[in-house]
Each structure stands twice: as structure tokens, then as C-alpha cells.
Amino acid sequence: MMGIVYSQVTEASESYGMAWNSVESGPKRDLVGDLTSAVKNVGLKMGLYYSIWDWYNPYWPKEQQSILSKGSMAVNFKDGNAKNNKFSNEEIETAQKGLDKYIDKVMLPQLKQLVTNYEPALLFSDGDWWMDYKKWRTLPFLSWALNNAANKEELVFNDRWGKVRGKHGGYYTTEYGSGFADGTTPWEENRGIGMSFGINRIENIDDYRTAKELIFMLVDIVSRGGNLLLNIGPNADGTIPVIMQQRLIEIGNWLSVYGEGIYDTKQWIKDAQWSSGIIPSFTKNDFHAGFPIYEMTINPKMGNAVKEFWFTKKQNNLYVFAPEWPKNINILIKDVKTTNKTEVKLMGCEKSLPYKETSDGIIIDISSITIHDLKSQYVFGFKVSNVKE
Template sequence: MKIFWLISLLVGTSYGRYEPNWESLDARPLPTWYDEAKLGIFIHWGVFSVPSYGNEWFWWNWEGLNITDYGEFMKKNYPPGFQYSDFAPQFTAEFFDPAKWAELFKISGAKYVVLTSKHHEGYTNWPSASSWNWNSLDVGPKRDLVGELADAIRNKTDIRFGIYHSLFEWFNPLFVRDRDNIFHTNDFVTQKTMPELYDLVHRYRPEVIWSDGQWEASYKYWQSTEFLAWLYNDSPVKDTIVTNDRWGMLTPCQHGGYYTCSDRYNPGVLQARKWENAMTIDKVSWGYRRNAKFEDFLTIDELLQTFVSTISCGGNMLMNIGPTKEGTIVPIFEERLTQVGQWLGVVGEAVYSSVPWKHQNDSVTAGVWYTAKAKNIYAFFFDWPQSGSLVLGSAQPISNAANVTMVGTTTPLKWNLLKTTGISVQLDSLPPKQIPNDWIWVLRLEGF
């Protein structure tokens, strides 16, 4: 396992050219920045932000659904014959301030951002020449949303900019015809999907391409391996670009730069390949919902617990927010991002550039997860024990100078070697005023 982490996270510029097949493409080492980053922000934003009701699945499957809640909502709020495209003029983004977004993302401690460039309904958040009158410059905001955010991120932060892109579109006539021909034709790919992907790379130079919408056809139909070979060999971002695994119906968790496997994927055990937990702060939806309730959102404890269990098992976490149609990030999302940033400001040394330890979670105490960096082991614990003593069954001293401190302080903590296994750390030896943060505390173990 250690050999995997050392080899697979090297920058692959010296490995020659990659061939358009999975054996070659999967051998490309993952650029080191991605594993070191640990945390990213996902942004689901588009025309579906206008209705912002229920689960956005209603809007992406606009036709052919027999959902009572959906039907009653439409009858109550929209006239007969209203089409999904009629929402586009209401996607105004009038309050979208990319500089403020960039500042918030910087405060959150995230190291990369992935913005929706196009979702399954085909509307593009940039002036795509392949999407005439169905893009953010022609209808709705009358702005290049992808370009504005990319510029703000790069000018005001050191965050990496990435894009989400759906390979397919629900109702595009070219795709429907290809599907009716059992994908023996691929006019949609050659005239729409691939021109868009090449345009996005040349125009915005993203360092993450988060592909989606792959499930109806094979990677051969999507021409995925040809595109990835160009991306890794000849594109302007060939040395730093990272990609996910959604490039064909059988590719998730099998092929690609890193694995996402399924939405909210969090296996709880160390994986053989780098992976990502793409998850939502709103438990119900990826897009903004006007009818969301307070209890629908992850608490800061739930969010950080998800993050810690993810990085302890070698994953990154891509936490999703859904802005409004006006381009605002609502207070509940802003609060969560700010809280995550406050926490990372204290415990960041145990997070960024860390690697999985030989134990992912503790053998005795539940709610304790580990990372490692250099010669230090870091123990994240979710609950403060009522006894004031925390048992770490997986920690064994290997030096007479073994030392335990809480990250964010310099005061050594008293600890005892247990007769059975592990150690007991006396947390109450730390004065209450010196406790550095409010959620999920981290111990630094030196000489263990």
C-alpha cells in the first residue's frame, strides 16, 4: 500500500506519451497537488436553480415523469404548456459576485473548486458555440459565468479551478437519435460533447474535469479515451489536470484518474486507488431548494466527521453547495464553509498533505480516526470523553521521548501505557481555556 501511495502520486511528465486505452491512461500518476489538497467545493448552479423545489431530479427529468408532488407543484405555479426552457430567462445571476465567492472559498480552506459548466439539460454556463441560445451569454445572465469565476479564483486565491461537465443531455435531438440507433452513430459526441470539452480546456484551462452523465453508453461511444490521451499528452493543462472515473457506463470505480464510484461514496476503509467523496451539505439535493428545512442540512459536526473519515481512508472530500438563481450563496452554506475554514485553521497540519496511517480508525475507541505526516501520527476524536481520559488502542510508543499534544497547543498532555494495548491520554491535564477549537479535536502523537 505504501508503494502505491509513493508511486501513484508523482507527477507523470516523465512517463512518456499515453495511448488512448485504459491500460495506458490508468497508469498515469496522479499529480501530487490533488492528494495534498484533501478538500474541494462542488457548485451545482444553473437553470435548475430557478424552480429550486424538491429534488432537482425533477427538473433534469423534465418530461415523462409521473410524480404527484412534481405535477401538483407545476399545476399550482406554472401555466399549461410551460417548458423547462422557459425558466432560463429567470436565471439572472444578478447578484453573482465572483470575487466574493472566491473570498468565501478561500476562507473555507478548500484547495480546489469544481463549477457546473453544463448539466444534463444541456444549458451551458459559458458561451459555448455548440449550444446556441442555450447558454449563459445568450439567455439568462448574459454573462460568462465559468470565465468570471475562473478569473476570480486565479486572481484572488491559490485555489485550483475545475469544471463539472455532463457528457450527455436528456433531450438533445442528436443524442436521442444516437440512442435510438443503439449508439451505432455518435453524431452527438462529435458535434456537441467533444467540441465542448476541448473548448473548455483551451478557454479556461481547468485543473479538474469532473465528468458525469456517462451511464447510457460505453466509453467508446463517448470517445473518452481519445480525449483523455490528448488531455494528458498535449493539452495546456497536461501536467496538472486530474480527472474522475465517469467516462462510460462501466468505468466508475474501474478507470480514470481518481475514483468517485457513486454519489456520496465513503467506503470507510482504505482503498487501493485515490478516490473522492462527492457529497452534499444539503442532505436531499445537489441544487438550491427554496423549500429546504433547517434539519435538511448537515450540522458542522456531521460535516467534519464525514471529512475526517474520508481523508483517513485516503480520499478527498468534494462538498457541494447550491447557489440561488440570483447568484447568492445562502447563509447556511456560507456558515458551514466558514466553520470548516475555522476548524482547518487550527488542525490543518493534520489534514493537508497527510497520508493514511496503518490504522484508519481506532481499535478500541469509536469515533477516533487517524492520519499521518512525516514522523507524526494524528488522532481525530469526535467526542470528548466524560472521564477526561481518551483511550487510543492503536497507539504504541516506540521511543522513550514519545509525546502527545493537542494540535493548536504546545502543552504536553499526560498519558499512560495500558496493560492490554494502547495508551490513555489525560485530556483534563489541558486547561479548558487552552482547548483550541469547538469541534473534533486532534492529538499529535510523536514517537509512536
């Protein structure tokens, strides 16, 4: 199965506790170290997730523990301060009060230990949203890591270090959204296959995205210059739930045919070609709030346009992805300029497809493709090689 470029493990979460340092408790072995070694040994990059907010830690201020342990939504956070209990409206002490001991004795030493012991290529911080980076004191740590990490040349950080999301970071992140409009800044969409990041026994099959939906999302994200981080939640014995295995296998099978147009690609002059109709507009908040992928492709609102094709590029090759098999035997790909070396093929098929250049782009004749040439049920990729820049 193809599909994984890097692996990321949650070793400290504000909601689920610590998977590290498990030498001191639980299995009495370094699970993060074992997994890191296994990931690196097969040639993958290792990423580590760390929540800087840990309300179950003994050093976390007790007045915050008693409230936050009942659920973070019980507190209204305003300008970095927990002003009042959401239900009783009683004032509580400011959230940052008393956190210095936690930051000095727990958070900063743990972050440095993760960087020093495991040399991750990526460090994903979280739990930062109610206090700015000055109060969290994360900037000195980032400076230390970028100057002192043994693998500092490859080490990257996300944008969750204290109210700087989408503003500062090695790459920007969204969560159960659809990312950013383009690849001006490196970005990543993070989501589970279901609606939870861990295993959730109360979820049913309707809570899980289908492989088709996930592949649609993957191609749409990559066409806009982004990356998809897809979470799986193992069972208590470490096995991956069968429904998650099935999704991963289907995505991997699709990538085994079309991965050339996904890996190491860049955004083309445009991410998609829209059909006739009203092109829906999306605000920044829309991108961060959901992912109406079918509405943008195969199930539009009345009168709206759809994305007929997605595009990616690698060197002088253009990759064209159709959400569904085109209804017409001649398909127009706009804005493409060919050379005398240009060739068009359906990926996974050796047939060269005839085409002609027009003032609008190129028209590709797909009449020679039979059902036996199709290597997937959805999202079909064409390679247009040696195009003009």
C-alpha cells in the same frame, strides 16, 4: 475561513443545462472564465464538471429527448441501450443510435474547448452510466488531453467516462455515499450540504446536514485516504444561501484549528480505533449507498462497537481525532510507538501532555486540559509528533 483546496464549477449538467458558453446567451460574459481566473488568482486549483449526457441539446436524438426530458427514470437502461419506457413498456430506439452527431459536433468539441480555454486542473465527467466508454468515445479524448493540454502535468480526470466507475480513472468517486474502504486508489466522496446539488427551495432545515455531521464525515473520509467535495448551490443572484454560509463558516473555523491534521495527510496503518463490541462490517455497496456516520461513532446499534478515534499522518507525525471529548482522563491510543523526541499536544493548545508507552500503545493523560483550552465543540484533535514509522 479555511477549508477550500480547490473549486469545482458545474458548467454543463444534463438536468440543469449550460452555464457555458454564456458569452452567447444570458449574461453575455464568460462566467466560467471569470470564475476560473478568480479561483486561480487566490492560489486555488480549478476543477470543471461536464455532463457528457445532455438531453436538452438540439443535436441529442429527438426520440431520446421526448422521453428523457420527462425524467431519466422513465427509461430502463440495459447494457447501454434504452430498451423500453418504464411506464408504458413500449420499445424505443436504442439509446446510442443517432448519438454520433451529438458526440462529434457537441460533446467532443466542448470537452476540448474546456481543456484548451480554461486549463482546469481537474475534469469531472458525469452522465455516463448508461453507455460504455467505447460508445461514448471518451478514450480518444482523454488520450488527446493527456498529451496536448497546456497543463497536462497537473490535469487529472475522475472515473465517469463510460461505465468504468471504481475501475479506471485518475481518482474514483462516490455520490451521497461514504467513499471507499481505504486509500489504495485516490478517491473522493461528492455530496451537497442538503440533498440537492443545486439550490432547492422545497428543502427544509431537516434536509441539511449539520456542521457537526459534515465535520465527522470529513475526518472519517480523510482517515481512509479520501477527499470530500462539498457542493453548494447559489441563489439566482449568485449569493450563497445563509444556511450554507453557516455550515461553511463552522467547518472553516474547525479547520483553522485542526487543519494541520487534514491537509496533505495520508492514511496511517489503520484509519480508526474501535471500542469494545461488535465491529460493523461494510460491503462495497454499503460504502456507496449511504453514510451512517453517527451510528459508527456516537449512536451505535446495541452491542456494536464505535470509532473511538480517527487517525491521519504526515511525515512522522500522527494525528488523533476524537469524535467527542474523552470520558476518561487517561486515553489509550493503540499501536503507537514513540521515540525520545515524541511530544503530545491537543491541537490549538500549547500544553504538552504527559504520556507513557505500554505494550499496547501509549496512554495520554489529558487531566490538565480545561474547558478554556478547547477550541471546538466536537471532534478534538491531538498531535503525536515524532513517532516511529
